[in-house]
Amino acid sequence: MSTKTDRRKVLAVLAGGLVLGIGAAVTLAAWNDSEFATGTFTAGSFNLQGSVTSATAGYVDHNVDRGDAAATLAFSLPAATALSPGDVVYAPLWVRLDGTTSNNATLVPDTITAGTGGNEANLSYTIRAIAPDAVCDASAAGTVIASGPTLSALTGATAVPLAKGAAIGTPGTAVQLCFAVTAAATITQGATGSATWEFTATSTPN
Structure with a gap:
């Protein structure tokens, strides 16, 4: 196999790895969600x-x-x-x-x-x-x-x-x-x- 052909295969594998890596990151982000809660507290009166x-x-x-x-x-x-x-x-x-x-x-x-x-x-x-x-x-x-x-x-x-x-x-x-x-x-x-x-x-x- 020629050196040129080998280099193309390596690049193709790396490119595929990059695509897989990006795809995995997007998938993880899609499974995260958040909820927020706030409260206000007021003291009563006494006399x-x-x-x-x-x-x-x-x-x-x-x-x-x-x-x-x-x-x-x-x-x-x-x-x-x-x-x-x-x-x-x-x-x-x-x-x-x-x-x-x-x-x-x-x-x-x-x-x-x-x-x-x-x-x-x-x-x-x-x-x-x-x-x-x-x-x-x-x-x-x-x-x-x-x-x-x-x-x-x-x-x-x-x-x-x-x-x-x-x-x-x-x-x-x-x-x-x-x-x-x-x-x-x-x-x-x-x-x-x-x-x-x-x-x-x-x-x-x-």
């Missing part, structure tokens, strides 16, 4: 508010840490300014999740800070979670969520569930907290006693 007026009206924020004023409890007669030994006074506070809130929550009495009027050690208290439309007085029945032998102590803190509204824009169902403060036999005439309670609401997974 606790309180009212000393009623279960349905008078709600505002009372978060002292954000610069709000604490809610001023309106205690029953005998007036909290004229207590005698053994007197018990009552005051309601309604709490709820506002209409922007997207999660349920639990509410727990967190801290109590006593004032410096002199009678803080001579006043004890209990806080009960009662029905929104119940009367906060000696007949109030509900779960005791906190108590203290003085206005400097907080014992037995128990969580209370808070439900969000049925839809965004609708506030959640109110929970009434009934405060009962009792004057001890050792109460000092003319001296005052004060305390600030902090309640913390924590969102729970939906």
Whole structure:
């Protein structure tokens, strides 16, 4: 076989190899495909508010840490300014999740800070979670969520569930907290006693 003929056969084989190689690449590309997915995630909203007026009206924020004023409890007669030994006074506070809130929550009495009027050690208290439309007085029945032998102590803190509204824009169902403060036999005439309670609401997974 001549050298010229051999060279043509070699070239033909190489050319065929190139054609086969290109054909294989095209075939592999035809068996590849892709899918893409994207997601957008937006955080919900959460806000606790309180009212000393009623279960349905008078709600505002009372978060002292954000610069709000604490809610001023309106205690029953005998007036909290004229207590005698053994007197018990009552005051309601309604709490709820506002209409922007997207999660349920639990509410727990967190801290109590006593004032410096002199009678803080001579006043004890209990806080009960009662029905929104119940009367906060000696007949109030509900779960005791906190108590203290003085206005400097907080014992037995128990969580209370808070439900969000049925839809965004609708506030959640109110929970009434009934405060009962009792004057001890050792109460000092003319001296005052004060305390600030902090309640913390924590969102729970939906």
